Amino acid sequence: MSAPGTDPSATMTSGKEVLKRIEYSGEMLVNMGPQHPSTHGVINFLVQTDGEEMTRAIPEVGYLHRSIEKIGERCEYAGFMPYTDRVDYIAAMFANQGWAMACERLFAIEVPKRAEYCRVIACELNRIASHLISVGTMAMDVGAVTPFPYALREREFINDLLEELCGARLTYNYLRIGGVAFDLPDGYSERVLRFVDHFEKVLVEFDRLITQNRIFVERLRGLGVISRALAIDHCLVGPNLRASGVDWDLRRDLPYSAYPDFEFAVPVGTGAVGKTGDAWDRFWVRTREMQESCRIVRQALQKLPEGPVMAKVPRRLKAPEGTDAFSRIESARGDMQYYVVAGPGEMAHRLKIRTGSFNAMGIIEKLSRGIMLADLVALIASLDVVAPEIDR
Amino acid sequence: MSAAATAISLSLSTIAKTSNPRSPEQLVDGLLRARGIEASSPLSTLAMVAALLAIAFIVVNCAAIAAGIFSWLERRIAARMQSRVGPNRVGPAGFFQWIADAVKLLLKEDLIPEGANVHLFRAAPYFMMVGFACTFVALPFSHALIAADLGVGVFYLLAVTAFVVVGVLASGWSSNSKWSLFGSIRSAAQIVSYEIPAGMALLVPVLLAGTLSTQGIIRAQGGWPWQWFVFHDPAALAAFFIYFISALAEGNRAPFDLPEAESELVAGYNTEYSGMRFSYFFLVEWGNMWVMSALATSVFLGGWQLPGLDAARFDALTGGAAIGLEIVSLALFALKTMSLVFVIMWLRWTLPRLRVDQLMSLCWKYLVPVSFAGALFVAGWMLVVRAAPVLDLLMRGALTALGALVVTLFVRRTLSNVRDVGDRLDVRGNW
Numbered sequence: 001m002s003a004p005g006t007d008p009s010a011t012m013t014s015g016k017e018v019l020k021r022i023e024y025s026g027e028m029l030v031n032m033g034p035q036h037p038s039t040h041g042v043i044n045f046l047v048q049t050d051g052e053e054m055t056r057a058i059p060e061v062g063y064l065h066r067s068i069e070k071i072g073e074r075c076e077y078a079g080f081m082p083y084t085d086r087v088d089y090i091a092a093m094f095a096n097q098g099w100a101m102a103c104e105r106l107f108a109i110e111v112p113k114r115a116e117y118c119r120v121i122a123c124e125l126n127r128i129a130s131h132l133i134s135v136g137t138m139a140m141d142v143g144a145v146t147p148f149p150y151a152l153r154e155r156e157f158i159n160d161l162l163e164e165l166c167g168a169r170l171t172y173n174y175l176r177i178g179g180v181a182f183d184l185p186d187g188y189s190e191r192v193l194r195f196v197d198h199f200e201k202v203l204v205e206f207d208r209l210i211t212q213n214r215i216f217v218e219r220l221r222g223l224g225v226i227s228r229a230l231a232i233d234h235c236l237v238g239p240n241l242r243a244s245g246v247d248w249d250l251r252r253d254l255p256y257s258a259y260p261d262f263e264f265a266v267p268v269g270t271g272a273v274g275k276t277g278d279a280w281d282r283f284w285v286r287t288r289e290m291q292e293s294c295r296i297v298r299q300a301l302q303k304l305p306e307g308p309v310m311a312k313v314p315r316r317l318k319a320p321e322g323t324d325a326f327s328r329i330e331s332a333r334g335d336m337q338y339y340v341v342a343g344p345g346e347m348a349h350r351l352k353i354r355t356g357s358f359n360a361m362g363i364i365e366k367l368s369r370g371i372m373l374a375d376l377v378a379l380i381a382s383l384d385v386v387a388p389e390i391d392r
Numbered sequence: 393m394s395a396a397a398t399a400i401s402l403s404l405s406t407i408a409k410t411s412n413p414r415s416p417e418q419l420v421d422g423l424l425r426a427r428g429i430e431a432s433s434p435l436s437t438l439a440m441v442a443a444l445l446a447i448a449f450i451v452v453n454c455a456a457i458a459a460g461i462f463s464w465l466e467r468r469i470a471a472r473m474q475s476r477v478g479p480n481r482v483g484p485a486g487f488f489q490w491i492a493d494a495v496k497l498l499l500k501e502d503l504i505p506e507g508a509n510v511h512l513f514r515a516a517p518y519f520m521m522v523g524f525a526c527t528f529v530a531l532p533f534s535h536a537l538i539a540a541d542l543g544v545g546v547f548y549l550l551a552v553t554a555f556v557v558v559g560v561l562a563s564g565w566s567s568n569s570k571w572s573l574f575g576s577i578r579s580a581a582q583i584v585s586y587e588i589p590a591g592m593a594l595l596v597p598v599l600l601a602g603t604l605s606t607q608g609i610i611r612a613q614g615g616w617p618w619q620w621f622v623f624h625d626p627a628a629l630a631a632f633f634i635y636f637i638s639a640l641a642e643g644n645r646a647p648f649d650l651p652e653a654e655s656e657l658v659a660g661y662n663t664e665y666s667g668m669r670f671s672y673f674f675l676v677e678w679g680n681m682w683v684m685s686a687l688a689t690s691v692f693l694g695g696w697q698l699p700g701l702d703a704a705r706f707d708a709l710t711g712g713a714a715i716g717l718e719i720v721s722l723a724l725f726a727l728k729t730m731s732l733v734f735v736i737m738w739l740r741w742t743l744p745r746l747r748v749d750q751l752m753s754l755c756w757k758y759l760v761p762v763s764f765a766g767a768l769f770v771a772g773w774m775l776v777v778r779a780a781p782v783l784d785l786l787m788r789g790a791l792t793a794l795g796a797l798v799v800t801l802f803v804r805r806t807l808s809n810v811r812d813v814g815d816r817l818d819v820r821g822n823w
Contacts, residue, residue, distance in 0.1 A: 030570045143745025149474035216744045374747050
C-alpha cells in the first residue's frame with residue numbers, strides 16, 4: 001500500500017488495515033455512512049476516533065458508480081446527452097455543456113452566438129441553484145436549519161425558470177451538440193431579471209442570517225485550512241481552489257463559450273475571519289460567486305443577440321477513428337473536463353470525465369486528523385462534494 | 393394548557409370557600425372539615441391518598457399534554473420561520489396533529505436492537521419521564537395552583553431535572569450503537585457541566601427572596617417589571633441570562649443540541665428507539681421547554697404577580713373576585729412562560745450549533761465565573777441597599793428603563809425589516 005520513504009499511515013486507505021491497526025489502540029472505528037444525513041449522498045467515511053476527537057476519516061467512494069463513462073462508449077454522441085445530466089445532477093447544465101463542447105470540437109461545429117448566450121444564462125442560473133444547495137446544506141450541517149429552506153425556496157424559483165426553458169427541473173438535457181434544444185420563451189428575460197433583482201436582496205438577508213453569524217464563524221474559522229500549495233498539490237478546482245487564494249477561473253483565464261463578452265469578478269478567499277483557505281472562506285466564496293452569476297445573467301440578457309440557436313449539424317455524427325477532443329468548463333464544482341476519442345462508428349471509443357468532487361475527496365483524510373467529529377461534517381460540506389459526481 | 397384548565401375547574405369550587413389554600417393537603421383537609429370529617433379518621437387518610445393520586449394524575453397529564461401541544465406549536469412556528477406551511481391537515485390549523493402523532497407512535501412496534509441491554513433499554517425512557525414529570529410537582533401555575541409548594545422548591549427542581557441525565561446515559565449505552573453512545577456521552581458532559589452555572593444563577597433570586605420555595609420567591613417580587621428580580625441589579629440581570637442559557641443546554645435545545653445533532657449523530661441517544669419509547673424522549677424535550685420557562689418566569693419575571701395587587705391582598709380575597717383574579721394570574725403566568733418558550737423556539741430555528749469544546753469553554757470559562765461573581769455581587773448589593781434604600785429604587789428604575797429601551801429598539805428594527813421586505817411578507821396566507 002505505502003510508497004517507500006513515506007509515512008505508511010499517510011497513504012493507508014483500506015478499512016481492513018485500519019481495523020487491524022486500531023484493534024489494540026483503544027480507539028473506535030465508526031462507519032459514517034453510506035446512509036448518513038451529512039455525507040451528501042451515498043459515501044462512507046471510516047472514522048477512527050478517540051471520543052469526540054478524530055484520528056482520521058477515510059473516505060470510501062464508489063457506492064454511486066453507474067459506469068457513465070462506459071455508457072458513453074456504448075451509445076451515440078447525441079444520445080449520450082441525457083446521461084451527462086446524471087454525472088452531476090445538482091448542476092446538470094454544466095455536465096451537458098462539457099459534453100456538448102467536447103463533441104463540437106470533435107466534429108468542428110460552430111455554435112451560433114445566441115445559443116452560446118442561452119447556454120451562459122442557463123449555466124449561471126444553474127450555478128446559483130447549485131451553490132444554494134451547497135451553502136444551505138453547509139449551514140444545516142453546522143446546525144442552523146433555517147438557512148436551508150431559505151436556500152431551497154430560492155432554488156425553486158430557478159427550477160421554475162429552467163423548467164420553462166427546457167421542461168425539466170433537475171436533469172435538464174437542455175444543451176445539444178451544436179446549440180441548445182429550445183430558444184428562450186417569450187418574456188423570459190423579464191422573468192429572469194425579476195428573479196435576479198429579488199435574489200440579490202435575498203443574498204444580503206442570507207449573509208445577515210448565517211454568513212456573519214457569530215456561532216457559524218466560530219465553528220468554521222481555521223477549520224480544514226487548505227493552503228495554496230496543498231490545494232494545488234491535491235488538484236482542487238473551482239470554489240475550493242479559489243478559497244485557498246488561487247486566483248483561477250476558467251471562465252476568465254481559459255475563456256470558452258460567450259464568457260469573454262462579460263465582466264465579472266472572481267472572488268478569492270482572503271482569510272477574512274481566520275486563515276486563508278478555511279471552511280468559512282469556501283462558504284464565503286460560494287456566496288460571492290452567486291452574486292457574480294447574477295451579474296453575468298444580467299449582462300447576457302442585455303446583450304442577447306438575435307439568430308438561430310442550433311448550428312447545422314449532420315444527421316450522422318461521425319469522426320475519423322482515433323481523433324480526439326478535450327473540453328474544460330468551469331462547473332459549479334470547478335474544472336470539469338471531458339476527453340473523448342472517436343471510435344469507428346457513431347460511438348466514442350473512449351470517454352473520460354474529470355470532476356472536481358473526486359479530487360476533493362482525496363484531501364479529506366489529510367485534513368481530518370485531530371479535528372472533532374462535528375468538524376468533519378462541516379469539512380465535508382465545505383468541500384461541496386456531490387456523490388454522483390465523485391463516482392459517475 | 394387545557395389540562396391546566398381542568399385542574400383549575402377542579403379546585404375553583406374550593407378556592408371560593410377556603411380563601412387561601414396553600415397546599416393540596418390543606419385543600420382536602422378543608423373540604424373534609426366542611427363535611428364534618430375529622431383529620432384523625434381513617435376515611436380522611438383514604439380521601440387524602442385519593443386526592444393526592446388525583447393530583448398526581450392531573451400533573452402528569454398536564455405535563456404530557458403541554459409537551460404534545462408544544463410539539464404542534466414548535467412545528468407551526470418553525471414552519472412560519474422557514475417559509476413553509478407546517479402541519480395543517482388534522483383539525484383547525486393542524487392542531488390535532490400531536491394527537492395523531494401520539495396515536496401513530498403508540499401503534500408502532502417497539503423495536504429492541506440486537507445486542508442491546510434489554511432491561512436498561514426498556515427502562516431508560518421512564519427515567520427521563522419520571523425526572524421530567526417530577527418537576528411539575530413544585531412548579532407554580534398561578535397564585536393558588538401548585539401541586540406542592542415545597543420548602544426546598546428550587547433545590548428540588550434542580551435535583552429532579554438532573555435525573556434526566558440518567559435516562560440519557562442509560563439509553564445511549566444500552567442501545568449498543570456507537571452513535572447513540574456519542575450522543576449520550578455528550579449529553580452527560582453537557583448537563584452535568586451546565587448544572588453549575590444554572591444552580592449559581594438560581595442562587596441569586598434565592599438570596600434576594602430569602603427562601604427556596606418557588607411561591608415564596610414569587611411573593612417576594614411584585615407585579616410591575618421594576619419589582620421583578622431580573623431588574624433588581626446587574627448581577628440578577630446577568631443571572632437571568634445565565635440561567636436561560638444553561639437551561640437551554642440542560643434541555644438539549646439549540647444552539648446546544650449536540651446530543652441529538654442530527655447532522656452529526658443521526659439522532660443522538662434515541663437513535664435506536666421506536667414507537668412509544670421514542671415518543672417519551674420527545675415528550676420530555678418539549679415539556680422541558682415549559683419547565684425551564686416556568687422556572688425562569690417564577691424566579692426572575694415576577695411569576696403570577698398581578699400589577700397593582702400585592703400578594704397579601706390577593707390572599708385575603710374571597711368569592712368571585714378571587715376566582716376571577718386567579719384566572720387572570722394564571723393567564724399572566726402562562727403568557728410570560730409562553731413568551732420565553734417562543735424565544736427558545738426562535739433561537740432553535742435561527743442559530744447554528746456549537747462544537748463540543750466551544751460548549752464546554754462557554755460553560756467553564758465564562759458562565760461559571762460570572763455566575764459565582766454575580767452571586768457575590770448580589771450579596772454585597774443587598775447590604776448596600778439596606779444602608780441606602782434609595783439606591784435600590786434607582787437601580788431598578790435604570791435597569792427597567794434599559795430593558796424598555798432594548799424592547800423598543802427591537803420593535804423598531806423589526807418594523808424596518810418588515811418595510812424592507814415589502815410585498816414578500818405574507819403573515820396571513822397559508823394557515
